[in-house]
Amino acid sequence: MREVAIIGIGETKFGELWDRSFRDIGIEAGLKAINDAKITSNDINALYIGTMASGSLIKQEHVSPILLDYAGLSSDHIPSIRIEAGEASGALAFHQAYLAVASGYYNIVVVGGAEKLTDVSEDVARDITSSTSDQEWETFFGVTQASQYALIANKHMNTYNTKREAMAEVAVKNHYHGSMNSTAHFQNKITVEAVLKSPPVSTPLGMLDCAPLSDGAATVILAPLDIARKFTDTPIKIQASTISTDTATLFHRRDICTFDSTILASKKAYDLAGIGSSQLDLVELNDNYTISEIIAIEDLNITKKGEAGKELLNGRYRIGDKPSINTSGGLKAHGQPYGAVGIAQIVEIVKQLTGRAEKRTVNGAEIGLTHTIGGIGSVSVINILKRVN
Amino acid sequence: MSVSRYWREAKSRYMLQGSKCGRCNRLFFPKRSVCPSCKSLSINNIDNFNLSGNGVIDAFTYVHEGLTGFEMQIPYVIAMIKLEEGISITAQVVDIDDNTKVYIGMPVRMVFRKIGEDGKSGMIYYGYKFSPDMANFG
Numbered sequence: 001m002r003e004v005a006i007i008g009i010g011e012t013k014f015g016e017l018w019d020r021s022f023r024d025i026g027i028e029a030g031l032k033a034i035n036d037a038k039i040t041s042n043d044i045n046a047l048y049i050g051t052m053a054s055g056s057l058i059k060q061e062h063v064s065p066i067l068l069d070y071a072g073l074s075s076d077h078i079p080s081i082r083i084e085a086g087e088a089s090g091a092l093a094f095h096q097a098y099l100a101v102a103s104g105y106y107n108i109v110v111v112g113g114a115e116k117l118t119d120v121s122e123d124v125a126r127d128i129t130s131s132t133s134d135q136e137w138e139t140f141f142g143v144t145q146a147s148q149y150a151l152i153a154n155k156h157m158n159t160y161n162t163k164r165e166a167m168a169e170v171a172v173k174n175h176y177h178g179s180m181n182s183t184a185h186f187q188n189k190i191t192v193e194a195v196l197k198s199p200p201v202s203t204p205l206g207m208l209d210c211a212p213l214s215d216g217a218a219t220v221i222l223a224p225l226d227i228a229r230k231f232t233d234t235p236i237k238i239q240a241s242t243i244s245t246d247t248a249t250l251f252h253r254r255d256i257c258t259f260d261s262t263i264l265a266s267k268k269a270y271d272l273a274g275i276g277s278s279q280l281d282l283v284e285l286n287d288n289y290t291i292s293e294i295i296a297i298e299d300l301n302i303t304k305k306g307e308a309g310k311e312l313l314n315g316r317y318r319i320g321d322k323p324s325i326n327t328s329g330g331l332k333a334h335g336q337p338y339g340a341v342g343i344a345q346i347v348e349i350v351k352q353l354t355g356r357a358e359k360r361t362v363n364g365a366e367i368g369l370t371h372t373i374g375g376i377g378s379v380s381v382i383n384i385l386k387r388v389n
Numbered sequence: 390m391s392v393s394r395y396w397r398e399a400k401s402r403y404m405l406q407g408s409k410c411g412r413c414n415r416l417f418f419p420k421r422s423v424c425p426s427c428k429s430l431s432i433n434n435i436d437n438f439n440l441s442g443n444g445v446i447d448a449f450t451y452v453h454e455g456l457t458g459f460e461m462q463i464p465y466v467i468a469m470i471k472l473e474e475g476i477s478i479t480a481q482v483v484d485i486d487d488n489t490k491v492y493i494g495m496p497v498r499m500v501f502r503k504i505g506e507d508g509k510s511g512m513i514y515y516g517y518k519f520s521p522d523m524a525n526f527g
Contacts, residue, residue: 123457124457126454126456127456127457130456136398136419137419137479138479139456140402140504140514140516141467141479141480141481141504141516141517141518142452142455142456142458142459142462142465142467142481142504143456143467143479144452144454144455144456144467146452146454147450147452147467148479150450150452150467151448151449151450151467151468151469151479152448153450154448154449154450154493155447155448155469155493158448158493199453200451200453200464201453201454202450202451202452202453202454202467203450203451203453203464204450205450250469250479251469251477251478251479252477256448256469
């Protein structure tokens with residue numbers, strides 16, 4: 001296996017982009033990344049695209065030839081590959097692209113994630129959001145995605161005495177980080193009181209515990225590390241890229257307060273990278289609901305099980321702490337365009353490691369981890385990225 | 390939903406019919422044809438098994454933003470229920486009024502109820518929900 005680096009990044013603003021179509025945002029992010037990597041169309045061997053629900057959201061399946069065509073690459077007839085893994089579609093596309101370059105089969109690969117969530121009404125979007133749960137045995141009976149995370153929150157509070165305010169602190173921290181990110185869906189700060197008073201979605205979770213439904217796209221360019229400096233002075237090395245899968249159905253798990261997929265994928269990634277969680281400077285992790293960040297911090301072994309809430313109440317994980325968690329604003333504030341999420345998390349780590357993270361830059365950061373979830377922890381994708389000195 | 394997609398799951402949804410590995414006796418709901426413990430050794434050695442429908446609430450939530458078709462029931466209770474046979478299931482808990490305190494450990498039993506419908510003239514769906522089990526309150 002060859003060593004692989006990220007040589008370019010691009011992303012759109014995340015949010016309600018009513019004047020832009022799926023292909024508009026996909027192409028914008030792609031062209032920005034191609035421009036950033038200073039490559040030309042002749043350099044590109046393949047395109048990988050992560051999108052979760054284009055069929056339900058814009059009634060368009062097989063988006064891979066459309067994005068290839070509108071990127072001006074159809075006459076090159078290169079492979080264009082769409083990957084679906086729920087909310088982790090972009091992260092899985094990245095993993096597949098990484099393997100393709102590491103194996104030596106392709107050299108320069110473009111990996112993009114895109115989702116257009118505001119082309120349907122909020123009710124329809126909520127049904128689609130719940131479609132990564134088991135349709136026959138969960139959703140059929142009225143189980144929403146928020147209700148699944150609410151069950152986890154209820155159990156976690158009961159088992160570990162996790163405080164409601166600790167969950168609120170996740171949203172407050174991530175909105176604070178988002179206030180320093182010009183591409184974030186939400187750039188406003190919020191208070192613990194506002195989170196606690198927000199209208200209930202599925203108790204104990206309120207509206208401000210939930211990440212928004214966003215439009216957005218993000219792209220990165222991969223190349224073998226040994227030629228990466230031909231394109232950029234600041235290649236970011238992929239130290240590890242791992243995946244672990246679990247049941248789709250939440251009630252089939254041994255313990256709903258833990259995502260085994262996250263534990264196993266991160267253990268493998270730490271081993272491959274030769275580091276421990278204490279060496280992480282930056283972490284972009286899944287905070288689609290506030291409780292999700294709490295269990296992710298624990299499952300990534302950043303704290304012991306049951307301790308993340310206390311750490312958050314002590315003001316941990318803000319920009320400048322080690323690790324600084326969700327400096328982009330996370331899914332909560334930066335936004336949640338499903339297929340784009342995994343790539344956007346990688347873009348944030350690259351921005352941080354190359355000094356392009358605006359006012360939220362974490363000085364001296366060298367190692368970052370991304371953690372992307374599809375379904376209710378049904379798949380976890382972990383990437384560990386490192387600055388090359 | 391097509392009639393066939395609904396009809397083929399009716400026994401499991403009407404009477405909690407799951408399955409049981411003939412090799413290790415592990416129970417499953419819904420049914421499956423390969424036991425995750427015995428793997429290939431369990432193939433063709435799994436039979437149907439009807440669950441009792443008695444259990445206790447292991448985690449619960451009041452859903453205020455429901456799925457399409459559930460709007461009229463808001464807020465409704467969704468719970469993960471530990472069945473007395475040792476396996477879990479997520480379902481709606483009904484017969485709860487404003488004075489009912491839902492709690493972890495609350496005994497519940499399966500009841501047969503209407504789940505939804507395909508519009509005014511379409512198919513009506515039935516299946517399991519759970520209700521507080523007054524006989525087992527202690």
